[in-house]
Amino acid sequence: MLLIPCPWCGPRDEAEFRYGGQAHVAYPEDPAALSDEEWARYLFFRDNPKGRFAERWNHTAGCRRWFNVVRDTATNEWVSA
Amino acid sequence: MRDFPEHPDWLWSSPQPKRSYDVVIVGGGGHGLATAYYLAKNHGITDVAVLERGWLAGGNMARNTTIIRSNYLWDESAGIYEHALKLWEGLEEDLGYPILFSRRGVLNLAHSLQDVRESVRRVHANRLNGIDAEWLGPEEVKEVCPIVNVSPGVRYPVLGATYQPRAGIAKHDYVAWGYARAAAAMGVHLVENCEVTGIEVTGGRVRAVETAQGRIAAGTVALCAAGHSSVVGAMAGVKLPLQSHPLQALVSELLEPVHPTVVMSNAVHVYVSQAHKGELVMGAGIDAYNSYRQRGAFHIIERQMSAALELFPIFARAHVLRTWGGVVDVSPDASPIVGPTPVENLYVNCGWGTGGFKATPGVGWCYAHTIAHGEPHPLNAPFSLERFTTGALVDEHGAAAVAH
Ligand SMILES: Cc1cc2nc3c(=O)[nH]c(=O)nc-3n(C[C@H](O)[C@H](O)[C@H](O)COP(=O)(O)OP(=O)(O)OC[C@H]3O[C@@H](n4cnc5c(N)ncnc54)[C@H](O)[C@@H]3O)c2cc1C
Ligand SMILES: [Zn+2]
Numbered sequence: 001m002l003l004i005p006c007p008w009c010g011p012r013d014e015a016e017f018r019y020g021g022q023a024h025v026a027y028p029e030d031p032a033a034l035s036d037e038e039w040a041r042y043l044f045f046r047d048n049p050k051g052r053f054a055e056r057w058n059h060t061a062g063c064r065r066w067f068n069v070v071r072d073t074a075t076n077e078w079v080s081a
Numbered sequence: 082m083r084d085f086p087e088h089p090d091w092l093w094s095s096p097q098p099k100r101s102y103d104v105v106i107v108g109g110g111g112h113g114l115a116t117a118y119y120l121a122k123n124h125g126i127t128d129v130a131v132l133e134r135g136w137l138a139g140g141n142m143a144r145n146t147t148i149i150r151s152n153y154l155w156d157e158s159a160g161i162y163e164h165a166l167k168l169w170e171g172l173e174e175d176l177g178y179p180i181l182f183s184r185r186g187v188l189n190l191a192h193s194l195q196d197v198r199e200s201v202r203r204v205h206a207n208r209l210n211g212i213d214a215e216w217l218g219p220e221e222v223k224e225v226c227p228i229v230n231v232s233p234g235v236r237y238p239v240l241g242a243t244y245q246p247r248a249g250i251a252k253h254d255y256v257a258w259g260y261a262r263a264a265a266a267m268g269v270h271l272v273e274n275c276e277v278t279g280i281e282v283t284g285g286r287v288r289a290v291e292t293a294q295g296r297i298a299a300g301t302v303a304l305c306a307a308g309h310s311s312v313v314g315a316m317a318g319v320k321l322p323l324q325s326h327p328l329q330a331l332v333s334e335l336l337e338p339v340h341p342t343v344v345m346s347n348a349v350h351v352y353v354s355q356a357h358k359g360e361l362v363m364g365a366g367i368d369a370y371n372s373y374r375q376r377g378a379f380h381i382i383e384r385q386m387s388a389a390l391e392l393f394p395i396f397a398r399a400h401v402l403r404t405w406g407g408v409v410d411v412s413p414d415a416s417p418i419v420g421p422t423p424v425e426n427l428y429v430n431c432g433w434g435t436g437g438f439k440a441t442p443g444v445g446w447c448y449a450h451t452i453a454h455g456e457p458h459p460l461n462a463p464f465s466l467e468r469f470t471t472g473a474l475v476d477e478h479g480a481a482a483v484a485h
Pocket of ligand 2: 006059
């Protein structure tokens with residue numbers, strides 16, 4: 001089980017969290033202006049690196065706040081919290 | 082139950098890779114091997130190399146729980162999975178190698194009114210596609226699988242199940258060896274310890290791959306890298322709508338035969354069969370986060386065991402012998418991506434996620450056709466990369482969610 005570094009509660013068991021996938025995916029400023037291709041990119045395509053990945057977690061069974069961390073998906077080690 | 086054949090000697094040769102091939106397949110799992118086999122057998126294309134980073138079939142092919150079925154909801158899925166199931170039915174003869182395909186049926190349990198409605202709908206859809214499917218009430222479920230607890234008093238009572246009698250399990254490593262042996266006999270080169278580290282593209286067209294054993298030129302490159310598809314796709318600048326997740330499974334110690342079929346439950350999140358040797362084989366859903374580590378967390382196992390115990394009280398004293406994980410490539414609509422890419426002569430086969438073992442012969446057949454003809458076989462045409470732009474998704478979350 002991952003020990004996840006909640007910036008407010010400290011390291012807690014993975015079972016207390018909900019995963020939120022890739023971090024920093026902004027909602028398009030003007031969605032109507034996007035081509036189908038660009039809309040598909042926004043909707044369905046996320047980074048999937050083997051290595052450093054900035055991701056979101058929600059501490060659902062704790063402080064219930066969202067936060068971002070960087071984890072190495074090849075080793076599951078935290079790179080930065 | 083059947084006796085096992087002797088553990089085989091080497092079934093294929095391990096040649097030094099040549100400097101160039103007509104077709105280079107990246108990934109020596111079930112899909113890569115089956116694709117090579119049908120390229121040679123159906124299309125006479127034998128100047129083919131399968132390049133495998135580790136050892137043949139050491140990825141998800143050796144880690145899956147071998148459930149084979151074709152009772153998916155949509156016509157597109159029914160087409161390719163049923164094609165695969167028909168090939169499974171004759172595969173042992175075709176390969177001249179035992180694969181222990183055991184047709185023992187699959188029950189997909191329904192635990193709520195919504196489950197019941199969706200299940201009955203799927204039965205009707207399956208029948209319209211010529212797929213064997215029945216709706217069974219709780220008592221009939223008990224007849225097919227006497228050890229399932231169908232009492233109404235449990236938290237998630239069994240309200241019924243869909244039943245596909247032609248579904249079953251096979252022995253995954255034998256399937257890989259059978260394909261490997263037959264492909265090698267037709268001249269395909271199977272090259273292990275040969276990680277692809279780069280893909281050379283010039284003028285919008287694929288030219289070669291860089292590997293741990295040097296540069297290998299290729300007329301066509303066909304990706305079959307399952308959990309690592311995003312990584313190899315990126316080498317050619319092709320971004321794929323995939324997320325790689327750990328998926329775990331486990332087996333018990335060997336037990337007397339008690340479980341005659343395959344039981345799956347999306348709602349309580351577990352599926353169980355009993356392997357030929359006697360282990361109970363169980364699995365559940367993916368671990369939530371992206372990862373390329375072939376391991377997951379124990380609370381997932383704990384939850385699937387509690388689900389299994391509710392359905393099968395008889396398992397209470399069975400011991401877990403072994404747990405493991407693979408890395409699966411999950412797509413947004415729980416359907417695969419099989420076809421051309423924006424790079425000329427580069428093809429992709431990925432996104433099978435938690436359920437691609439059952440498709441092995443079918444996808445090998447269709448992918449080989451795609452590579453040989455430069456355009457998709459009608460059965461994989463709906464599973465294009467463009468569908469995420471056009472919106473023509475094949476949403477199989479209902480039939481595929483936990484299910485494998
Ligand atoms: C625990 C678990 C249970 C499952 N249960 C079922 C089930 O019951 N039924 C079902 O239908 N499906 C099931 N699946 C899914 C199924 O195993 C996969 O969808 C299927 O095996 C994928 O195709 P493959 O066999 O070619 O993959 P793999 O065997 O994973 O083959 C991909 C190969 O590519 C190689 N590779 C990766 N990168 C490179 C590179 N750069 N260079 C060279 N080689 C590379 C890998 O080493 C690997 O050998 C399960 C999967 C898991 C993990
Ligand atoms: Zn917290």
